[in-house]
Structure formats: C-alpha cells, structure tokens
Amino acid sequence: MSSNIGAEAQAAYNKYLDASSIDEKIKRLEEFLSLVPKHKSTEKIVALNKSRLAKLRREQDSEKARVKSISKMVSPFSIKKEGIQVILISDYHTPGVGKTSLLNLLTGAAKEKIGKFTSIPEIGIYEYDKVRYQIVDMPSIMEGASIGIGNGKEIISQLRAADLLCFCVDLSRDYKEQMDLLLSELSKSHVRINVPPPPITIEKSGANKIQVFYLTSESKNNNNIEELTERIREITHAGGIRNAIVRVFGKITLDHIVDTLNSSVVYKKAIILGTKGDLSLTENTFHNLEELYSDKFPLIIGTSVRKKVIPNNFGEVILNHLKKMKVYTMNKGVVAEKPLILDIDPIPTVRDVSIKIHRKFFESFDYAIVIRKDARQLKKKVGLDYELKENDIIELHIK
Ligand SMILES: Nc1nc2c(ncn2[C@@H]2O[C@H](COP(=O)(O)OP(=O)(O)OP(=O)(O)O)[C@@H](O)[C@H]2O)c(=O)[nH]1
Numbered sequence: 001m002s003s004n005i006g007a008e009a010q011a012a013y014n015k016y017l018d019a020s021s022i023d024e025k026i027k028r029l030e031e032f033l034s035l036v037p038k039h040k041s042t043e044k045i046v047a048l049n050k051s052r053l054a055k056l057r058r059e060q061d062s063e064k065a066r067v068k069s070i071s072k073m074v075s076p077f078s079i080k081k082e083g084i085q086v087i088l089i090s091d092y093h094t095p096g097v098g099k100t101s102l103l104n105l106l107t108g109a110a111k112e113k114i115g116k117f118t119s120i121p122e123i124g125i126y127e128y129d130k131v132r133y134q135i136v137d138m139p140s141i142m143e144g145a146s147i148g149i150g151n152g153k154e155i156i157s158q159l160r161a162a163d164l165l166c167f168c169v170d171l172s173r174d175y176k177e178q179m180d181l182l183l184s185e186l187s188k189s190h191v192r193i194n195v196p197p198p199p200i201t202i203e204k205s206g207a208n209k210i211q212v213f214y215l216t217s218e219s220k221n222n223n224n225i226e227e228l229t230e231r232i233r234e235i236t237h238a239g240g241i242r243n244a245i246v247r248v249f250g251k252i253t254l255d256h257i258v259d260t261l262n263s264s265v266v267y268k269k270a271i272i273l274g275t276k277g278d279l280s281l282t283e284n285t286f287h288n289l290e291e292l293y294s295d296k297f298p299l300i301i302g303t304s305v306r307k308k309v310i311p312n313n314f315g316e317v318i319l320n321h322l323k324k325m326k327v328y329t330m331n332k333g334v335v336a337e338k339p340l341i342l343d344i345d346p347i348p349t350v351r352d353v354s355i356k357i358h359r360k361f362f363e364s365f366d367y368a369i370v371i372r373k374d375a376r377q378l379k380k381k382v383g384l385d386y387e388l389k390e391n392d393i394i395e396l397h398i399k
C-alpha cells in the first residue's frame with residue numbers, strides 16, 4: 001500500500017489483513033477508512049476499500065438473514081403496503097415531535113395514542129381525490145439505529161420500501177440536532193435522500209472480464225476515460241465481481257460505483273414537516289430550517305396540529321412531489337372510480353397503462369379511446385405510443 005496513507009491507517013490495514021472473522025474484518029476496515037486522510041492521491045484506495053467493505057457487509061447481512069429466517073418471527077414492524085406509502089420519522093432524542101398527532105389529523109387513526117411514546121408503527125389511510133395514502137407513524141429513530149439500536153434494523157428496512165419519507169421536525173426545539181441524527185442514521189444505513197440513482201449499471205455477465213461501455217456523450221466527455229475504466233474494473237473486482245457489463249450513462253464519481261455495487265443502497269424521496277408551528281418563535285426557526293436544508297429538500301412544509309394547519313391538498317402536493325399523476329380507465333363506457341397512478345417522467349403512454357392493467361391488454365392491444373376534457377377533440381382513437389396527460393380517461397380495446 002502507498003506511503004501517503006499515514007502510519008496509523010497502515011497499522012489498521014495490517015490488522016484488517018490479519019482479521020479472521022467477517023465481523024472483525026468489517027471493524028478493521030471501518031477503522032482503516034476513518035484513519036486514511038481524504039485527498040486526491042488516496043481517493044482510489046478509499047473507493048477500493050469501500051467496495052470491499054460493502055461486500056463484507058453483504059456477506060454479514062445474508063448470514064444474519066439466514067439466522068433470522070430460522071427463528072421465523074412475525075414482526076409488528078413488517079407493514080403490508082397499500083396505496084402510496086408515506087412514512088413519518090423523527091429523532092428519538094427529541095421526543096414527542098407530533099407524529100402521532102399528524103397521523104391522527106390526516107387519517108383519524110390512533111387518537112388515544114397521542115402524547116404516549118409510540119413503540120410500534122401506527123397506520124392510517126388518508127384519501128385525497130380518490131387516491132389512497134398509507135400514512136405510517138414510525139417509532140422514533142435512535143442514535144445507532146443503523147446498527148440495530150432501538151429496533152433500528154426493523155424500522156429502516158420499512159423505510160427502504162416507502163414511497164415518501166417525512167422528516168418530522170419539532171420547530172420549538174433544536175431543529176439541527178433532529179435533522180443531523182436522521183440524516184446520519186439514514187446515510188449509515190445506505191438510504192440516499194433526494195438524489196437520483198447514479199447513471200451507471202453493473203450487470204453480472206458470462207464473459208470472463210469486466211466490460212465497460214460509455215453510452216451517452218456526457219459519459220464520454222471525460223479527459224481521462226482510460227483511467228476511469230481502470231478504476232471501475234478495480235472497484236468492481238474488489239466488490240467481488242469478476243465478470244460484468246458496466247454501462248455508464250452520465251457523469252459518475254468513484255463513490256457512485258461503490259454505491260451501485262452495494263445492493264443495500266436505496267434512493268428515497270423525502271420532505272420535511274416542521275411541527276408545532278403554533279408555538280412562539282417557531283416562524284423564525286422555520287425560516288432557518290428552510291435556509292439550511294432547502295438545497296437537499298425541495299419541499300419543506302410548516303404544520304400545526306393544534307391549529308389544524310397542513311396543506312388542504314396535501315395528497316396533491318405529495319403526488320406532484322413524487323412526480324406522479326392520475327389517469328382513469330374506462331370499461332364499456334363506465335369510468336373506474338379509483339384512478340391509476342403513473343410516473344410523469346418519462347411521459348407516460350397508453351402502453352404504460354396497458355402493461356399496468358394486465359399484460360394481455362398490451363399483447364392483444366388493438367386501439368385505445370382517450371377522453372381529455374380540456375382538449376379540442378374530446379374523444380380520440382389512439383395507439384400504444386400516445387402520450388397521456390393528468391386526468392385522461394382511457395378505454396383499451398383488444399383484438
Ligand atoms: N402546541 C402543539 N403541540 C402539539 C402539536 N402536535 C402535537 N403536539 C403535542 O406534542 C405532544 C407529543 O405529540 P405526539 O403526536 O404524541 O408525538 P410523537 O411524535 O408521536 O411522539 P413519540 O411517539 O414519542 O415519538 C402531545 O402532547 C401533543 O398534544 C402541535 O401542532 N402544536
């Protein structure tokens with residue numbers, strides 16, 4: 001190993017090489033990574049060893065999952081998803097931020113649990129414009145949740161499946177302390193907040209090598225592409241993959257490669273709900289909160305359960321934030337009561353609707369009738385590629 005990593009880090013690395021169990025290897029490698037000075041000349045060593053660490057953690061997790069599956073316990077933390085799932089989270093060290101109160105305001109559930117410490121998830125259904133949102137009031141998150149403290153593993157495994165996370169922050173107390181804890185535990189649990197997945201895919205292949213392809217002009221626009229290709233190969237190799245096809249679609253960093261190899265990394269959308277906005281000085285705190293976090297959180301909303309303040313179109317706000325829209329299907333002239341939810345980006349087409357309803361509609365597709373209320377031509381006969389707009393009504397016809 002190169003000499004610019006420092007004696008302490010070198011010693012930690014030697015201990016890692018000597019370690020025999022997975023747990024100890026992880027501990028030593030973490031120690032090593034915390035000691036390595038972070039600069040340009042160590043960037044490669046850091047990325048390589050992060051990839052090794054991620055591989056070891058995967059091995060550790062699958063061993064734990066194996067042990068757990070033997071014990072076959074049904075956990076009150078495993079929640080059956082319904083509609084659009086919105087999970088309320090908060091910092092345990094700032095108790096009573098008002099999550100259960102918010103759940104109750106939105107859904108009417110758990111009234112008797114307000115003001116009492118929530119130890120298992122409480123669930124309610126909030127409906128707006130015929131769309132159902134499952135609101136989950138999660139027990140608050142302790143320091144060390146990422147390593148399992150305070151049911152941390154159970155809580156975080158549910159967050160991984162959520163459609164939206166709401167960081168609930170008590171505006172009458174130290175907002176930064178609350179945000180720091182949530183951001184830190186989620187980051188350690190590999191939950192990335194409000195960032196898109198990196199523009200790279202790594203797919204295991206049969207070929208006996210790691211092939212790298214640059215598929216867009218942005219990804220090719222790099223003055224040292226040979227060097228990057230070499231790094232991708234090394235990091236992928238260190239992550240335990242010998243044969244793979246790597247596709248790069250845009251500008252990437254070495255950390256992106258490490259994250260892509262780590263199957264436990266998830267990308268989640270999150271908003272902040274400032275709570276107790278009726279208390280004194282909270283207006284000021286809300287502005288400070290906005291100032292500090294609006295780069296990372298495009299949506300920050302002030303609320304007060306006491307004064308019943310929350311956007312009255314909260315469902316629409318969520319749907320817009322998630323970049324989703326509603327359309328309606330029609331069968332023999334009767335419009336379905338419940339809308340179908342589609343992603344806005346890329347623009348959805350009749351094809352997406354046909355696949356979502358049932359593959360048979362796609363495979364035997366003949367034509368579709370689309371009714372658009374604000375269009376000049378109200379009713380239109382269209383094909384699979386027809387682009388849809390919010391509130392369109394679609395009737396599919398098969399051959
Ligand atoms: N002034 C004021 N008090 C509130 C508001 N929302 C909740 N509270 C009070 O804050 C206390 C805690 O509320 P909860 O909803 O139980 O808080 P929680 O986040 O569920 O707490 P844990 O389950 O312990 O994490 C209760 O006494 C609520 O009445 C609000 O908007 N304004």
Ligand SMILES: [Mg+2]
Pocket residue numbers: 099100101113114115116117118137
């Ligand atoms: Mg509660």
